[in-house]
Amino acid sequence: MTLYQANRMLNFLLLPFLSFFIGCNDGKVNRANTKPTIVANKSKADTIKNVDTVKLVVSQPIQYDTTKKYIYLTFDDGPQNGTAACFELCKKLGVKATFFMVGQHASSTHLKQIVSDIKNNYPQTLLANHSTTHANGKYHYFYQHPQMAAEDFYLAQKTLNVPFKIIRLPGNTSWVREGKLRSNGLTKPVCQILDSVGYNVIGWDLEWNFNHKNANPVESAATMIKRVSNYLEKNSLNVPNHLVILTHDRMFRNQNYTDSLSKFISMLQQNKNYVFETVDHYPGLKKLN
Ligand SMILES: [Zn+2]
Numbered sequence: 001m002t003l004y005q006a007n008r009m010l011n012f013l014l015l016p017f018l019s020f021f022i023g024c025n026d027g028k029v030n031r032a033n034t035k036p037t038i039v040a041n042k043s044k045a046d047t048i049k050n051v052d053t054v055k056l057v058v059s060q061p062i063q064y065d066t067t068k069k070y071i072y073l074t075f076d077d078g079p080q081n082g083t084a085a086c087f088e089l090c091k092k093l094g095v096k097a098t099f100f101m102v103g104q105h106a107s108s109t110h111l112k113q114i115v116s117d118i119k120n121n122y123p124q125t126l127l128a129n130h131s132t133t134h135a136n137g138k139y140h141y142f143y144q145h146p147q148m149a150a151e152d153f154y155l156a157q158k159t160l161n162v163p164f165k166i167i168r169l170p171g172n173t174s175w176v177r178e179g180k181l182r183s184n185g186l187t188k189p190v191c192q193i194l195d196s197v198g199y200n201v202i203g204w205d206l207e208w209n210f211n212h213k214n215a216n217p218v219e220s221a222a223t224m225i226k227r228v229s230n231y232l233e234k235n236s237l238n239v240p241n242h243l244v245i246l247t248h249d250r251m252f253r254n255q256n257y258t259d260s261l262s263k264f265i266s267m268l269q270q271n272k273n274y275v276f277e278t279v280d281h282y283p284g285l286k287k288l289n
Contacts, residue, residue: 057119057122057163057164057289058289059123059164059280059281059288059289060123061281062277062281064241064283065275066241067273068241068273068274068275069232069241069242069243069273069274069275070241070242070243070274070275070276070277070281071228071243071245071268071274071275071276071277072098072202072242072243072244072245072276072277072278072279072282073090073095073096073097073098073245073247073265073276074097074098074099074100074168074202074204074244074245074246074247074279075097075098075099075100075247075248075249076100076130076168076246076247076248076249077100077101077102077105077130077134077248077249077250078099078100078101078102078105078114078115078118078249079101079105079106079111079112079114079115079249080105080111080249080250081249081250081253082248082249082250082251082252082253083099083114083118083249084114085249085252085253085258086099086249086252086258086261087099087114087117087118087121087125089252089258089261089262089265090124090125090265091121091124091125093262093265093266093269094124095124095265095269095276096123096124096125096126096276096277096278097124097125097126097276097278098125098126098128098278098279099118099125099126099127099128099249100128100129100130100168100202101115101118101127101128101129101130101156101160101162102130102131102132102133102134102156102170103131103132103133103155103156103159103160104132104133104134105134106159106160115127115160115161116161119161119162119163122163122278123278124278125278126163126164126166126278126279126280127160127161127162127163128162128164128166128167128168128202128279129153129156129157129160129162129166129167129168130156130167130168130170131149131152131153131156131167131169131170132152132153132155132156132159133152134170134171135149135152135170135171137171139170139171139172139186140186142170143172143186143187143189143190144186146189146190146192146193147193149190150190150193150194150197153167153194153199163288163289164200164280164288164289165198165199165200165286165287165288165289166199166200166201166202166279166280166285166288167194167199167200167201167202168201168202168203168204169187169190169191169201169203172184172186172187172203173203173204173246174187174191174201174203175201175202175203175238176191176194176195176199176200176201177200177201177282177283177284177285177286178284178285178286179284180284181195182203182238183201198286198287199286200282200285200286200288202244202279202282203238203244204244204245204246205231205236205237205238205243205244205245206227206228206231206243206244206245206246207245207246207247208224208245208246208247208251208264210248210250210251215248215250215251215253216251216254216257217251217252217257217260220260221260221261221263221264221267222263224264225264225267225268228243228245228268231243239282239283239284242282242283244279244282247261
């Protein structure tokens with residue numbers, strides 16, 4: 001029996017016990033808080049292992065070329081309407097991208113399959129952790145209960161079968177890397193907990209904004225190209241020469257906006273000084289798995 005087979009066997013034997021403890025934790029959180037809990041219920045926390053072809057994902061360190069600018073294209077909140085379009089486009093254009101996904105959104109076999117496909121397409125696309133509940137939109141409450149928030153992330157890590165300890169906080173740009181923590185007063189406690197158990201937290205430098213009524217992109221592809229160039233020129237970035245771009249899958253669910261994303265990526269690809277990478281290659285991260 002190889003180490004890998006032994007590990008799988010151990011997981012199989014431990015799964016009922018782990019499920020029991022997760023159930024207990026849910027109960028404890030419910031009793032401890034009179035306000036509605038933000039931890040997902042057990043039915044929504046089923047793992048996606050049944051549609052995942054269980055593949056060991058290993059991140060190989062890269063050598064940075066000091067003459068290049070690194071772009072980390074990230075899509076948040078999937079799996080949702082638009083995720084498949086973004087994923088197919090990235091594959092078609094051969095561009096590396098990261099999908100920060102929400103455990104609770106993987107609510108059907110079809111959506112779980114998209115999560116699995118993105119994970120198994122590594123190293124081109126990377127699946128990363130964007131919580132189980134997305135704080136149910138109650139960010140203040142979520143971050144004021146840092147232990148509960150941390151457990152929300154641990155649950156997503158397990159249910160989505162996320163390969164690396166890489167998180168993006170819902171509704172907040174904070175950063176946790178090796179020996180470095182950049183957050184505000186609200187998110188600092190959860191960042192400290194996540195840091196203490198080996199997680200990296202990735203924020204963003206530049207957002208492609210969306211209209212909050214219809215989820216359509218606010219800026220055109222051409223405007224975003226200019227903004228990318230300006231940000232890289234000014235180098236007002238979390239790490240110089242490394243630009244993290246935030247977008248949301250749902251912005252590109254309609255064909256005309258998928259085309260807009262396609263134009264944006266294709267134009268950036270034409271600049272030979274730009275290199276697209278997944279966020280596991282962002283500088284200064286802690287050990288990933
Ligand atoms: Zn989000």
